[in-house]
Amino acid sequence: MNAIKKLLQYIRPYTLFAVLGPLLMCIEVIMDLLQPTIMQKMIDIGIANQDNGYVLKLGFFMLLSAFVGLIGGAGSSVYAAKAAVHFATDLRREVFKKTEQFSNQNTDSFGTGKLITILTNDIATLQQAVIMTLRIFVRGPLLFIGSVVIVWFTARELFPVLLVAIPILIAFIYYFSIKTGKLFSKVQKAMDQVNTKLQEMLAGIRVIKAFDRHDYEKSHFKTVNDLLMKRNMTAEQLILTLMPIMMFVVNIGIIAGLWMGVIKVNEGTLQVGVILAFINYLNIMMNGLMSSSHVLMQIARSFSSAERIVQVFDTEIDIKEHEHLISEQEIHGEVEFRQVNFSYSKNGEHVLRNISFKASIGQTIGIIGSTGSGKSTLVKLIPRLYDPDSGDILIDGVSLKNLPLEKLRTAIGFVPQKATLFSGSIKDNFHFGKEDATIDDMEQAAQFAAATEFINRFDGKFEHKLMQGATNLSGGQKQRLSMARAFLREPNILILDDSTSAIDALSESAVQQALRKAHSNTTVFIISSKISSIIDADQILVMKDGEIEASGTHDELLTQSKVYRDIYTSQSGREVKNV
Numbered sequence: 001m002n003a004i005k006k007l008l009q010y011i012r013p014y015t016l017f018a019v020l021g022p023l024l025m026c027i028e029v030i031m032d033l034l035q036p037t038i039m040q041k042m043i044d045i046g047i048a049n050q051d052n053g054y055v056l057k058l059g060f061f062m063l064l065s066a067f068v069g070l071i072g073g074a075g076s077s078v079y080a081a082k083a084a085v086h087f088a089t090d091l092r093r094e095v096f097k098k099t100e101q102f103s104n105q106n107t108d109s110f111g112t113g114k115l116i117t118i119l120t121n122d123i124a125t126l127q128q129a130v131i132m133t134l135r136i137f138v139r140g141p142l143l144f145i146g147s148v149v150i151v152w153f154t155a156r157e158l159f160p161v162l163l164v165a166i167p168i169l170i171a172f173i174y175y176f177s178i179k180t181g182k183l184f185s186k187v188q189k190a191m192d193q194v195n196t197k198l199q200e201m202l203a204g205i206r207v208i209k210a211f212d213r214h215d216y217e218k219s220h221f222k223t224v225n226d227l228l229m230k231r232n233m234t235a236e237q238l239i240l241t242l243m244p245i246m247m248f249v250v251n252i253g254i255i256a257g258l259w260m261g262v263i264k265v266n267e268g269t270l271q272v273g274v275i276l277a278f279i280n281y282l283n284i285m286m287n288g289l290m291s292s293s294h295v296l297m298q299i300a301r302s303f304s305s306a307e308r309i310v311q312v313f314d315t316e317i318d319i320k321e322h323e324h325l326i327s328e329q330e331i332h333g334e335v336e337f338r339q340v341n342f343s344y345s346k347n348g349e350h351v352l353r354n355i356s357f358k359a360s361i362g363q364t365i366g367i368i369g370s371t372g373s374g375k376s377t378l379v380k381l382i383p384r385l386y387d388p389d390s391g392d393i394l395i396d397g398v399s400l401k402n403l404p405l406e407k408l409r410t411a412i413g414f415v416p417q418k419a420t421l422f423s424g425s426i427k428d429n430f431h432f433g434k435e436d437a438t439i440d441d442m443e444q445a446a447q448f449a450a451a452t453e454f455i456n457r458f459d460g461k462f463e464h465k466l467m468q469g470a471t472n473l474s475g476g477q478k479q480r481l482s483m484a485r486a487f488l489r490e491p492n493i494l495i496l497d498d499s500t501s502a503i504d505a506l507s508e509s510a511v512q513q514a515l516r517k518a519h520s521n522t523t524v525f526i527i528s529s530k531i532s533s534i535i536d537a538d539q540i541l542v543m544k545d546g547e548i549e550a551s552g553t554h555d556e557l558l559t560q561s562k563v564y565r566d567i568y569t570s571q572s573g574r575e576v577k578n579v
């Protein structure tokens with residue numbers, strides 16, 4: 001309930017629409033309620049007295065009220081839809097904005113599947129709840145209350161039937177609403193699983209094909225899809241069972257009304273038209289209650305959606321701007337780690353332990369070590385994709401936390417292990433690195449990244465369109481474009497996380513030479529599993545189990561580090577004797 005209250009602020013800008021919707025609906029309801037009374041008068045006065053003029057007059061009123069009702073109903077739909085769609089659009093925008101601010105840890109803790117369900121399904125559920133509330137939640141109770149009042153004044157003899165039927169109907173509605181609320185929260189969870197699986201399968205479709213794992217994946221998908229189907233089926237069946245139960249209660253009410261009515265007519269205390277009007281009002285009442293119950297169920301369903309949305313809003317972003325920022329600090333590129341410890345989960349095992357080193361401006365730092373030793377994690381701490389648990393990281397002597405995030409990240413060019421390019425042209429992707437990059441800038445960056453040759457072969461060169469995930473490029477081409485994008489920034493700190501793995505040795509050495517020439521003041525971190533990529537680095541960090549096992553130049557490490565020597569021996573085939 002609190003979640004719903006929190007989200008209602010998003011409807012405030014559309015209060016006018018949200019008020020007009022129910023107001024116009026009142027007109028439709030009043031017109032609907034008039035119909036049985038007009039009909040009753042037609043029968044009991046017009047037809048009983050064979051007064052054709054009176055019948056025609058009331059017939060005209062019936063038509064007129066139906067027309068006015070139509071205008072009210074249509075207007076109500078238009079404004080309710082406007083309020084709900086605007087509300088959902090704003091909400092989607094805000095949820096997206098918040099998820100954009102999420103740190104990697106925040107995103108990991110939700111999972112992308114759940115975030116997609118929240119941004120699509122949950123917001124759509126709320127939109128539907130708002131439309132129904134603005135239209136039907138007014139219509140249902142009004143029809144119900146209006147009918148009860150009219151029966152009280154016009155057919156009080158039959159009122160005892162209502163005294164029995166109404167509590168039974170309300171009890172059923174209450175029970176079903178509570179039950180479906182719980183069931184739909186299970187449906188949402190199953191939907192998360194389907195979305196997560198779908199996302200994983202679509203991203204890995206090539207691997208699935210290559211390993212011929214269709215059947216395995218199909219059976220996995222079937223498991224989550226069947227669970228969703230089962231939960232959906234249980235929830236929908238429960239909702240659909242309510243209608244026949246309500247009809248049954250109303251039909252018994254009609255029989256009771258007819259039975260009592262016939263007795264009263266025979267006694268001469270009731271007119272036939274009143275019985276017909278009562279039956280009509282009983283049906284209207286049931287419709288009113290039914291539609292209210294549908295809204296209640298939709299609202300119950302939207303509770304769990306609202307809670308999940310509020311969960312996103314309430315998530316504390318763990319990478320935050322510090323209160324005491326040193327905004328005037330220029331970033332030059334000296335990087336120092338002081339006894340840094342880091343784990344991915346709170347109280348989890350440290351992935352980095354006691355990391356200390358210093359990289360001077362313009363130095364190249366090579367990082368090597370076995371798989372899972374913490375190399376990528378170490379460099380991810382520099383742009384603050386994660387914050388260390390303890391210890392400090394300083395740039396030009398200032399702790400990262402005291403630097404404005406935007407300034408810090410603008411000064412860093414990051415080429416991740418997996419080259420990520422976006423659908424759009426090469427130019428669009430380059431603008432991602434530098435918004436105002438000119439064609440000259442792009443040509444130069446492409447040249448440094450050894451990408452000119454293949455870009456020139458494309459129709460339209462920089463205008464060449466990349467498909468989603470850049471699937472129309474080779475692995476090496478993706479890496480080169482990803483590097484060029486980082487070079488365009490002319491960063492003070494450049495991080496190359498194993499980003500030359502799909503590039504041939506000749507091109508790699510050309511890239512490194514270009515880097516040294518054009519970006520001599522840039523501090524460069526190169527993670528690589530190949531010694532040849534880091535052999536010329538000013539300082540090489542050898543990582544082992546989250547720790548720096550040794551550091552120094554290539555020659556120093558050959559004598560000082562057994563781990564480094566072993567890597568060198570295995571890659572060069574040469575035994576190092578000088579220990």
Ligand SMILES: Nc1ncnc2c1ncn2[C@@H]1O[C@H](COP(=O)(O)OP(=O)(O)OP(=O)(O)O)[C@@H](O)[C@H]1O
Pocket residue numbers: 108344345351369370371372373374375376377378417
């Ligand atoms: N997002 C994450 N959540 C939890 N654990 C993670 C995450 N990313 C990495 N790890 C764990 O942290 C450890 C270090 O991973 P990292 O990616 O830094 O290693 P690496 O040395 O770069 O490995 P590689 O050479 O294979 O890329 C590994 O044990 C890995 O399982």
